[in-house]
Amino acid sequence: MAERYEILLSGFGGQGLILAGIVLAEAIGIYEGKYVAQTQSYGPEARGGRSRAGIVVSDQPIDYPKTNSIDLLLAMSQDACDTYFTNLKPSGLLFVDSTFVKDVPVDDAISIPFTEIARKEIGSIMVANIVALGAISRCSNIVTVESLKKALVTKIPRETEDINLRALEAGIAAAGKFAHRYLINSLQNASKRKISI
Amino acid sequence: MTEKEKVIPIKTNAAKEVLIHGNEAVVEGAIAAGCRFFAGYPITPATEIAEGMSIRLPKIGGTFIQMEDEMASLGSVVGASLAGVKAMTATSGPGFSLMQEILGYACMIEVPCVVVDVMRGGPSTGLPTSPSQGDVMLARWGSHGTHPIIVLAVSTVEDCFDVTVTAFNFSEKFRTPVIVLSDEIVAHTREKVALPSADGVTIVNRIRPTVPAEWFQPYENTPGGVPPMAIYGDGYRYHTTGLIHDSRGFPTDKKEEIKTFYERIHKKISQRFHEIQIVKNFFTEDADIIIIAYGSVARSSLLAAKTARQNGLKVGLLQLVTLFPFPRKAVETVLRQSRAVIVPEMNLGQISREVKRVNAKHSAVITLNRVDSDLITPKEILAKIQEVV
Numbered sequence: 001m002a003e004r005y006e007i008l009l010s011g012f013g014g015q016g017l018i019l020a021g022i023v024l025a026e027a028i029g030i031y032e033g034k035y036v037a038q039t040q041s042y043g044p045e046a047r048g049g050r051s052r053a054g055i056v057v058s059d060q061p062i063d064y065p066k067t068n069s070i071d072l073l074l075a076m077s078q079d080a081c082d083t084y085f086t087n088l089k090p091s092g093l094l095f096v097d098s099t100f101v102k103d104v105p106v107d108d109a110i111s112i113p114f115t116e117i118a119r120k121e122i123g124s125i126m127v128a129n130i131v132a133l134g135a136i137s138r139c140s141n142i143v144t145v146e147s148l149k150k151a152l153v154t155k156i157p158r159e160t161e162d163i164n165l166r167a168l169e170a171g172i173a174a175a176g177k178f179a180h181r182y183l184i185n186s187l188q189n190a191s192k193r194k195i196s197i
Numbered sequence: 198m199t200e201k202e203k204v205i206p207i208k209t210n211a212a213k214e215v216l217i218h219g220n221e222a223v224v225e226g227a228i229a230a231g232c233r234f235f236a237g238y239p240i241t242p243a244t245e246i247a248e249g250m251s252i253r254l255p256k257i258g259g260t261f262i263q264m265e266d267e268m269a270s271l272g273s274v275v276g277a278s279l280a281g282v283k284a285m286t287a288t289s290g291p292g293f294s295l296m297q298e299i300l301g302y303a304c305m306i307e308v309p310c311v312v313v314d315v316m317r318g319g320p321s322t323g324l325p326t327s328p329s330q331g332d333v334m335l336a337r338w339g340s341h342g343t344h345p346i347i348v349l350a351v352s353t354v355e356d357c358f359d360v361t362v363t364a365f366n367f368s369e370k371f372r373t374p375v376i377v378l379s380d381e382i383v384a385h386t387r388e389k390v391a392l393p394s395a396d397g398v399t400i401v402n403r404i405r406p407t408v409p410a411e412w413f414q415p416y417e418n419t420p421g422g423v424p425p426m427a428i429y430g431d432g433y434r435y436h437t438t439g440l441i442h443d444s445r446g447f448p449t450d451k452k453e454e455i456k457t458f459y460e461r462i463h464k465k466i467s468q469r470f471h472e473i474q475i476v477k478n479f480f481t482e483d484a485d486i487i488i489i490a491y492g493s494v495a496r497s498s499l500l501a502a503k504t505a506r507q508n509g510l511k512v513g514l515l516q517l518v519t520l521f522p523f524p525r526k527a528v529e530t531v532l533r534q535s536r537a538v539i540v541p542e543m544n545l546g547q548i549s550r551e552v553k554r555v556n557a558k559h560s561a562v563i564t565l566n567r568v569d570s571d572l573i574t575p576k577e578i579l580a581k582i583q584e585v586v
Contacts, residue, residue, distance in 0.1 A: 025216055062388070
């Protein structure tokens with residue numbers, strides 16, 4: 001992997017992006033053995049404004065913990081997509097929740113209605129964040145489903161384990177048709193190993 | 198080419214990898230160091246320390262109290278320490294301002310204790326959820342009067358554990374309050390850290406008297422300057438006062454005793470500078486431009502230094518863990534060898550003043566300041582480096 005791989009999960013307060021960030025960081029850090037630094041922004045944003053969780057992944061100890069030049073962006077609102085897309089690397093992966101993001105800035109975004117899937121298939125929009133994590137594990141080589149599952153069950157209330165695991169599976173299934181993307185993406189990145197800030 | 202010096206050899210036995218944030222790591226460090234008393238008042242961005250302590254301490258026979266305010270918090274911490282229990286409180290700028298009165302008292306009666314200040318934008322209510330490094334001079338000089346104090350700064354989650362243990366060890370060794378300066382970014386960044394098992398941490402405990410009670414002098418002018426500390430209830434009766442006192446602990450107005458008192462409480466720290474001054478050097482050996490940084494800004498600085506190296510520039514980083522007593526020797530070394538020193542800080546210049554103070558015209562000291570609630574980015578530091586080049 002590159003010396004520095006940056007993930008940003010963004011949307012609005014209440015979508016569970018910080019929890020998703022913690023689960024993803026735990027999966028990558030504890031179960032895949034990488035160095036991780038997970039940061040978040042809060043404040044007024046916790047009350048419905050913008051919300052985001054950043055994760056920096058590396059094989060080496062991490063210096064600067066914040067995201068800046070993003071490799072993988074999840075946008076779960078139009079506002080988040082518009083705001084953070086400019087920080088996505090040209091070679092980066094963009095995941096959008098098409099329930100809310102109608103205006104997608106690039107043709108090759110992985111556009112999946114996470115919230116709609118959570119509502120229809122699982123019966124709760126609260127797990128849209130976990131549906132998105134499922135799609136991320138399927139379409140990127142940053143985390144395996146096994147690690148995500150292990151991390152997920154340690155971070156949620158036991159009684160919600162079933163719907164969360166179902167949400168994860170639903171996200172994996174929905175991302176199936178995009179799965180070839182990550183191969184192309186990782187091939188493109190293979191030649192780019194320089195740190196950029 | 199990384200020459201990362203592990204200068205705090207307190208962990209020998211890593212047992213468990215966990216993903217925790219800086220405030221949680223402070224809790225783990227405090228408990229590993231033997232802290233069994235916490236009194237505090239909630240405040241963003243330090244609250245998770247109190248929260249963690251309230252969960253952990255009762256399970257291990259410790260005591261957690263949420264006090265009515267920050268003055269009472271530090272007051273009860275001082276009381277707990279006098280009673281022989283390692284004690285800590287944690288707060289942010291507004292609370293730390295309130296604690297200054299009791300902090301002076303703790304310096305005066307030489308009580309070991311640890312105060313964590315998770316810095317946020319100030320003054321006053323300021324920017325409660327945003328990072329800052331505005332309390333550096335407050336930590337050193339906040340309390341009135343001529344007093345010594347130790348101030349340490351954390352930069353990573355791992356530091357939060359290590360430095361908190363070190364803070365307790367220094368406080369016990371030197372009978373002094375120790376301030377740990379964190380900031381909102383370190384406090385709320387989650388990282389993977391390996392927590393050592395209980396027997397994998399080096400712990401220092403205060404020296405207690407062994408002489409017969411009638412010979413005991415609570416503030417004896419010992420060669421090291423740190424008199425053995427009797428615990429209330431040990432059978433050594435002694436007097437504790439905020440007035441300048443003689444070796445028995447009673448108020449004095451004798452010039453000679455006043456002088457002896459001030460000299461002793463300062464020498465106990467100044468004599469041992471070399472033990473207290475903790476710094477980390479990154480690529481400084483051959484560097485001609487050196488960044489001096491601490492706290493979360495040290496992390497931006499490290500990426501800036503690495504990037505500059507990739508561009509063929511000889512840039513290094515001196516990270517200060519000990520802020521006070523000011524690590525003069527390490528700073529003088531980099532000032533002597535470099536043509537420019539860059540001091541980035543999330544304030545309008547506090548440690549940079551100290552750097553300028555010890556700079557005997559060896560190097561150009563360039564400041565880089567930011568107070569708009571964002572962390573200084575590697576890009577900004579790199580731009581400053583380019584300017585110097």
